[in-house]
Amino acid sequence: xxxxxxxxxxxxxxxxxxxxxxxxxxxxxxxxxxxxxxxxxxxxxxxxxxxxxxxxxxxxxxxxxxxxxxxxxxxxxxxxxxxxxxxxxxxxxxxxxxxxxxxxxxxxxxxxxxxxxxxxxxxxxxxxxxxxxxxxxxxxxxxxxxxxxxxxxxxxxxxxxxxxxxxxxxxxxxxxxxxxxxxxxxxxxxxxxxxxxxxxxxxxxxxxxxxxxxxxxxxxxxxxxxxxxxxxxxxxxxxxxxxxxxxxxxxxxxxxxxxxxxxxxxxxxxxxxxxxxxxxxxxxxxxxxxxxxxxxxxxxxxxxxxxxxxxxxxxxxxxx
Amino acid sequence: xxxxxxxxxxxxxxxxxxxxxxxxxxxxxxxxxxxxxxxxxxxxxxxxxxxxxxxxxxxxxxxxxxxxxxxxxxxxxxxxxxxxxxxxxxxxxxxxxxxxxxxxxxxxxxxxxxxxxxxxxxxxxxxxxxxxxxxxxxxxxxxxxxxxxxxxxxxxxxxxxxxxxxxxxxxxxxxxxxxxxxxxxxxxxxxxxxxxxxxxxxxxxxxxxxxxxxxxxxxxxxxxxxxxxxxxxxxxxxxxxxxxxxxxxxxxxxxxxxxxxxxxxxxxxxxxxxxxxxxxx
Numbered sequence: 001x002x003x004x005x006x007x008x009x010x011x012x013x014x015x016x017x018x019x020x021x022x023x024x025x026x027x028x029x030x031x032x033x034x035x036x037x038x039x040x041x042x043x044x045x046x047x048x049x050x051x052x053x054x055x056x057x058x059x060x061x062x063x064x065x066x067x068x069x070x071x072x073x074x075x076x077x078x079x080x081x082x083x084x085x086x087x088x089x090x091x092x093x094x095x096x097x098x099x100x101x102x103x104x105x106x107x108x109x110x111x112x113x114x115x116x117x118x119x120x121x122x123x124x125x126x127x128x129x130x131x132x133x134x135x136x137x138x139x140x141x142x143x144x145x146x147x148x149x150x151x152x153x154x155x156x157x158x159x160x161x162x163x164x165x166x167x168x169x170x171x172x173x174x175x176x177x178x179x180x181x182x183x184x185x186x187x188x189x190x191x192x193x194x195x196x197x198x199x200x201x202x203x204x205x206x207x208x209x210x211x212x213x214x215x216x217x218x219x220x221x222x223x224x225x226x227x228x229x230x231x232x233x234x235x236x237x238x239x240x241x242x243x244x245x246x247x248x249x250x251x252x253x254x255x256x257x258x259x260x261x262x263x264x265x266x267x268x269x270x271x272x273x274x275x276x277x278x279x280x281x282x283x284x285x286x287x288x289x290x291x292x293x294x295x296x297x298x299x300x301x302x303x304x305x306x307x308x309x310x311x312x313x314x315x316x317x318x319x320x
Numbered sequence: 321x322x323x324x325x326x327x328x329x330x331x332x333x334x335x336x337x338x339x340x341x342x343x344x345x346x347x348x349x350x351x352x353x354x355x356x357x358x359x360x361x362x363x364x365x366x367x368x369x370x371x372x373x374x375x376x377x378x379x380x381x382x383x384x385x386x387x388x389x390x391x392x393x394x395x396x397x398x399x400x401x402x403x404x405x406x407x408x409x410x411x412x413x414x415x416x417x418x419x420x421x422x423x424x425x426x427x428x429x430x431x432x433x434x435x436x437x438x439x440x441x442x443x444x445x446x447x448x449x450x451x452x453x454x455x456x457x458x459x460x461x462x463x464x465x466x467x468x469x470x471x472x473x474x475x476x477x478x479x480x481x482x483x484x485x486x487x488x489x490x491x492x493x494x495x496x497x498x499x500x501x502x503x504x505x506x507x508x509x510x511x512x513x514x515x516x517x518x519x520x521x522x523x524x525x526x527x528x529x530x531x532x533x534x535x536x537x538x539x540x541x542x543x544x545x546x547x548x549x550x551x552x553x554x555x556x557x558x559x560x561x562x563x564x565x566x567x568x569x570x571x572x573x574x575x576x577x578x579x580x581x582x583x584x585x586x587x588x589x590x591x592x593x594x595x596x597x598x599x600x601x
Contacts, residue, residue: 024426029504030419034431036412037479044450044472045438051449062452112336119337126588127344130351133584133591134577137535137552141559142354142573145566151366153353160370187347199596243438251535255556269444269536276448277540284448295445300517302440 052295056288061281074289083263084290087271090178091294095142095246100184103239105186107231110197125198129191136188140255143184151276174264177257181265185252193242200234201227219277233312240305247298249273268294351577357570358382359428365566378567385572393547393553395575398532401466401550405531408471410480413523413597414516417482418508422489435476443536446473451540466538470531478523480592485519486512522594525587532580551576 024031031251056074060067078084109128113121131139147154149167158164170180204227212222253259259266259274266274268290276287354371357365358381364374385391419425420432450469451460458464493515494507502510513520538550549557558572584591 020426027423027425030423030425033415033419037416037475039437040408040412040468040472041435041475043453045441045446046434047453048446048449049438049441051452052445055449112340118333120340124340124344125592127348129592130348130581130584132595133529133580134351135533135535135552135555135580137557138573138576139350141555141569142350144559145357145569146350146353148582151566153349156370156575166350195592195595211402248442248444250444251552255535255559269442272444273536273540274446277451277543282453288448291445291448295441298440298442298445305440308396320559 052288052291055285055291058285060284062284067285070285072287074291077286078289078293083266084268085269086263087266087268088293088297089223090265091247091249091267091297093178094182094185094249098186098246099239099243100191102186102242103235106190107235110194110201111152111227111289113194114198114201125194128194131188131233132191134188136251139184139188140252143256144171147180171257172261174261177261177265181249181252181256184256185246185249188252189242189245192245193238196234196238196241197231200231200238202228202230203234233315236308236312237305240301240308244298244301244305247294247301268297354570354573354577357567358574360567362565362567381567382575383569384568385558385575388459389554389558389568389572390547390549391551391554391572391575394549394551395579397463397548398550398552398576400463401470401538402531404463404467404527405470406527408467409527410520410523412471413475413478414482414513414520415508415546417519418480418486418512421483421486422494422512425445435479439476443473447536447540450537454541460541461543461548462541464550466541466548466550469541470534474530475527478527481519481523482516485516489515491522521587521590525590525594528583529580530589 028131055067057069057071058067059070059074063089063110112118113125115121126199146152149155149169149172154170155164156169159167168176208226209222212226217225248269249267250273253265253267253270253274257265259270272294273289274281326480349354352372358372359374359377359379361378420428454460454465454469457465459468489512493511494502497507497511534550535552535556538548538553542548542550542553546557555569555572555576558569562568
């Protein structure tokens with residue numbers, strides 16, 4: 001019985017084995033097509049993801065040949081470092097403050113610009129979108145001059161209009177530096193959210209509005225009962241995409257304030273950069289532990305987004 | 321009521337247009353200020369207040385940024401890196417998108433899942449091992465290193481775009497080609513890829529923006545080779561070294577932003593469609 005079953009089990013297994021091999025050989029060109037992606041993605045996305053995780057359990061300065069295994073010591077130290085928590089808090093505050101502003105303002109402007117009777121709508125859209133295509137690192141540098149307390153145009157306007165009596169050092173004071181960075185971030189990326197909303201509004205059929213008008217609905221009734229229900233699913237996606245975008249503010253912060261004053265505007269990616277690349281003795285394992293922490297946060301947001309997509313699909317399903 | 325051309329404008333509309341005009345002027349003001357400052361003298365920037373028109377255009381600011389501050393070199397580096405990254409990305413993502421979108425093969429699903437799982441990985445998470453690996457491969461401090469890293473990250477969306485497009489093409493297309501004796505490669509290069517023009521354009525634009533504007537990767541890859549800096553890294557270094565040269569800084573920033581702004585104006589519709597695609601899917 002035992003011999004029989006093993007025989008029965010092994011023959012099909014071998015058959016399956018050879019079938020798989022022949023299928024693989026038959027599809028060899030398919031795998032050849034995947035090869036460039038496998039190499040590039042494997043080397044520069046997948047490998048660093050795994051290596052970063054492994055490195056977070058080690059102590060390594062990048063120069064010495066050997067890294068020493070230290071277990072969870074890096075994590076313990078990261079968690080105990082108030083500066084890490086400040087950077088982490090800044091990253092989250094950045095998201096919590098700018099996302100609602102961006103999404104709401106962009107929706108208002110999208111509703112205005114979506115009016116087919118509005119002249120120059122294309123021109124306005126272009127102007128609002130323009131900052132999106134420009135280089136964040138360069139904008140960051142330009143903005144240090146725009147917000148400069150001596151000779152920067154923002155302070156000149158405020159002084160000329162007597163709104164303030166003495167120039168404000170927007171980026172040099174810890175109380176105003178982060179809000180200023182947030183304002184610049186909203187300005188820079190606003191156009192993307194605007195385009196998202198415009199794309200969403202375009203899916204609302206024009207006939208629905210006409211029907212509402214015929215029925216005597218006013219602008220607010222139309223918005224409340226037609227636009228809002230149709231836009232909610234898009235809104236969820238837009239909020240999540242915007243939120244994940246907002247976790248990446250390295251370019252802005254490094255060029256605008258360098259994390260200062262007194263590291264008060266540091267965000268997690270700048271924190272990682274400082275420990276890994278900008279200190280006399282790099283602490284790559286320690287920086288990696290902070291990076292893993294940050295990566296997990298982003299992953300958590302991404303999982304939320306995936307759940308959001310699922311919800312949207314269900315809502316669309318019930319709507320139609 | 322006011323009549324302008326075909327538009328019948330009520331006062332509300334006029335008010336809306338006015339508010340939008342002011343808003344848009346404020347919106348693009350930093351760019352206007354930058355261009356204006358790039359043509360002023362150092363003292364004029366401080367003394368002329370909000371007047372944007374320079375007394376006499378100071379073109380030597382550009383000379384200083386382009387030649388002395390080496391922005392001509394940074395421009396060449398940026399162009400080379402951008403072209404290399406875009407070309408490599410188009411090749412690798414179109415090939416992968418094609419087989420993922422049109423064929424079932426062993427390992428397809430796990431591969432897709434692996435790709436999807438990395439969409440939102442932030443650069444800060446992967447940068448340390450990336451630099452270490454590039455160092456071991458002899459790619460650190462080279463343009464090729466920057467190109468390969470940028471072509472190997474952030475491409476999942478592009479692969480999915482290609483895959484969705486190729487899977488939407490009718491089956492008859494390749495059946496007809498196969499009847500004519502075309503093989504796998506001919507079908508792809510002669511039939512499928514030429515049809516994917518719109519996706520190639522979208523991916524080119526998205527990747528162009530990403531590569532031209534990237535800062536983190538070229539920054540950490542050129543620490544010991546200032547001659548390999550890109551425009552954004554050069555700008556960052558320039559401020560560190562010439563903190564007081566406002567007009568030179570403004571000229572350098574203008575030089576760095578003009579190409580990307582011109583390309584945006586020429587291909588505006590594609591930019592907008594490429595970005596809107598993320599929501600519509």
